[in-house]
Amino acid sequence: MRAYQILPGDGIEGLQCVDFPERELGIGEVRVRVHAVSLNYRDLMVANGNYLVTVDDPIIPCSDGAGEVLAVGPGVSRVQVGDRVAASFFPYWQDGPTGPDKIRHSLGGDIDGMLAEEVVLPEDALVKIPPGMSFVDASTMPCAGVTAWNAIFESSNGIRPGDTVLLLGTGGVSVLGLQLAIAAGLKTIITSSSDEKLQRARELGAHQTINYRSFPEWQEEVLRLTHGAGAHVVLEVGGQGTVNRSVASSAMGGSVAIIGGVSGFGGEVNPATLLAGAKRIVGIFVGSRTMLEKVMRFADTSGLQPVVDRVFTFDQAREAYRHMESGSHFGKVVIAVA
Ligand SMILES: NC(=O)c1ccc[n+]([C@@H]2O[C@H](COP(=O)([O-])OP(=O)(O)OC[C@H]3O[C@@H](n4cnc5c(N)ncnc54)[C@H](OP(=O)(O)O)[C@@H]3O)[C@@H](O)[C@H]2O)c1
Known part of the structure; x- marks a missing residue:
């Protein structure tokens, strides 16, 4: 063997x-x-x-x-x-x-x-x-698959059909999360550094897409696309470089699922950014x-x-x-x- x-x-x-x-x-x-x-x-x-x-x-x-x-x-x-x-x-x-x-x-x-x-x-x-x-x-x-499932359906604050899920990048967790969310009747927004990858995401059924290179302040785009409401669940795989933008992108009562750190770990989240919106940060370990x-x-x-x-x-x-x-x-x- x-x-x-x-x-x-x-x-x-x-x-x-x-x-x-x-x-x-x-x-x-x-x-x-x-x-x-x-x-x-x-x-x-x-x-x-x-x-x-x-x-x-x-x-x-x-x-x-x-x-x-x-x-x-x-x-x-x-x-x-x-x-x-x-x-x-x-x-x-x-x-x-x-x-x-x-x-x-x-x-x-x-x-x-x-x-x-x-x-x-x-x-x-x-x-x-x-x-x-x-x-x-x-x-x-x-x-x-399990990580995306856990973040969206087990550890979120009660996601419902029609709610919005934000996915960062087009790697394994995010694309499977996109597919799970679409199959469950959720609205999806996905980011990528590549327009070609975003086109593929749209072909899979992604409702809205953002190139995070073209829009470095992509959290503003998320809020614009959701008419100010934000995403009910964010699959946060970026880490240090993205976590504060993910919090800013999330809806009142929503959850930011801390999954990964492709841009590194570290940094700070200001507690005040969670307070008024009753937002939750939840760690996910598969x-x-x-x-x-x-x-x-x-x-x-x-x-x-x-x-x-x-x-x-x-x-x-x-x-x-x-x-x-x-x-x-x-x-x-x-x-x-x-
Ligand atoms: N906590 C857990 O249980 C758990 C489970 C699985 C994975 N993870 C973690 O989650 C992360 C992703 O894992 P994976 O297996 O899905 O990785 P992957 O397939 O390698 O995907 C990484 C993707 O992240 C995107 N990316 C890179 N820099 C980015 C940035 N600054 N902002 C937004 N997106 C960025 C890129 O997408 P584009 O090419 O589209 O830009 C890249 O393709 C890793 O940190 C991994 O360790 C954690």
Whole structure:
């Protein structure tokens, strides 16, 4: 069985394809043949050694993968050989609100992840993929899909049909968030540095678009486009360079979901900017296995097909990482393993 390994901090060039012997399955463990792995910005952070948690030994990278069950260990009852499954980002967060114990490990962060031909996972980490959903599409759901779902539907202040969702940039989380919001009957505004990407967003059904390079004060555009009301939910992936504009873009009673920091972390938010509008800032850290089940069920019933920018082969893993790093992608970057 081949798998990639990386020592966090070694960079993309540090990705090494290694042969591993098959190990025996313990109680509650499941062997999965991986078919597809999707990349997240976080996988670049792990490679570059600037992710939230780190480890001293090489790990198999990537949180997001989908495949089929090859074998089950003693006591396994949730899945059977042949089932099509995806793995949850936090293998120990099954349901309910977050907690230190639930997020103590994450796939491809501090324990082995999915960029392998075969993986061994606890049965509790697995979710069955809806019959109509491909492995490639399912592989986009555990981090990007769950994060967007959590921000819009679980942690917002009661979003309703017709409310406005603001998405920053056209990366994996934002484009999946756009698709989820459109499918749920919400009004969407999305920003990008590229007019061509904004055109693609409109073709997907985005209601309004803003080029944040042409409009550096893009929060004013959001307010203009919403007739002063602002967005009920903002998916804040920009960090230091965008968070105050996101707060200014949000509606009274709305929520700014703090997801990422592609422009860096740090800076300050003036509490007064939240006060009069009763605005909420809420931290999002991916989500639970139940959220993964919900987002996959919603994608299945609504016919949502995640936008996959490009699919690389297993041998092209480094190229896939470099493509992600270039920022030229729109939506998700996937590695087809089998
Ligand atoms: N908290 C969580 O649970 C969680 C989960 C997933 C991701 N994240 C974080 O969320 C962020 C996005 O992740 P991802 O996987 O979606 O990344 P991604 O696919 O690499 O997307 C990044 C996109 O951000 C946009 N961007 C860059 N600079 C920007 C700026 N100054 N203002 C607005 N947009 C900007 C770019 O879009 P354009 O090319 O269109 O300009 C770029 O394509 C990362 O920081 C990641 O670590 C956090």
